[in-house]
Amino acid sequence: MSLEAAFRAQADTCARMGSPFMGQLLRILADDWPTDSALGRKFAAFEGDIGPSGHSLPLRISGGLHALVLSNAAPELTALYPPNSAGDSDLRPAILAALKAHEDFLLDWTDSAPQTNEVRRSAALIAGARVAVQHFDLPLHLSELGASGGLNLMWDHYALEIDGNRFGPNVPAVLFTPDWEGELPPSRTPVIEERGGVDLNPLDPARGDHLLRLTAYLWPDQPDRLTMTRAAASIATAVPTKGEAIDWLAPRLASAPQGRLHLVQHTVAWQYFPAAAQARGRALIEAAGAQATPNRPLAWLSMETDGDNTGAIGAALSLRLWPGDITLDLGRADFHGRWIKWAYKG
Known part of the structure; x- marks a missing residue:
């Protein structure tokens, strides 16, 4: 091109x-x-x-x-x-x-890739995490790849509302109301015990220059996105670690604690990893999954482009769970979280 x-x-x-x-x-x-x-x-x-x-x-x-x-x-x-x-x-x-x-x-x-840290993607993460804990009812050990400013590591402080049904705290920092198609997500509420993220160029939303980078990639004629991002930044506490995503993930997979569900998440980040890093990351996650137990399970939640970049059908929502190596198609979501076509039933 x-x-x-x-x-x-x-x-x-x-x-x-x-x-x-x-x-x-x-x-x-x-x-x-x-x-x-x-x-x-x-x-x-x-x-x-x-x-x-x-x-x-x-x-x-x-x-x-x-x-x-x-x-x-x-x-x-x-x-x-x-x-x-x-x-x-x-x-x-x-x-x-x-x-x-x-x-x-x-x-x-322009040395660095775009870092919107689009907080409305957390609507899909809220729903997907509820599916994960429906299968393994344990507190979460949360890891995010390509976490940018860590705003989507804080999804338990936000709420998703669908037809008057609220999923999340009663007084959220940010409230999402996407156009929702499909059944409601599971009712079980995830509890995050520990959270961490990684990014090649991590941003701290408490810093003015870093917040500028997060907000500059929001489109100027969509002020609602700017309002949500600033609200999320005001409560952000999980500043990501600087580093290569897969290098950072490897020891977290190895040291994930007993009695926790290790949830690995990423949203529109995987495409930026080199092919070799993608292959290594997939192999590491699958190897950790093969060692997972009911008291130390693993979940891989992704919202990523899968070849269609027209913006018409958005990103694929997928969840893999171990033990058992279960792959669930959760549906599709708009890249900016405006709508979710939810496919999960159960």
């Missing part, structure tokens, strides 16, 4: 997912990307998939531009961002000027 095609594909996806502004922004970048610049040369040097299933270059640069707006570092651009509106004739020169004036900042910003 060419960079221009990646910009246009991401523009279409964003527009379908309720962000006309992002569609407009990314189409401008597709038309007028400065190829003869340090940014242009950097992006041209990326190898492999540069689209949403790989390096996500369009989201990296759009996130950097939004960071400039949120920090008011580019006032001329800020004046044209939502909640304001602007036509291409005004927005285009402001974007190109920002790319040039803030190139050093953007070169540094």
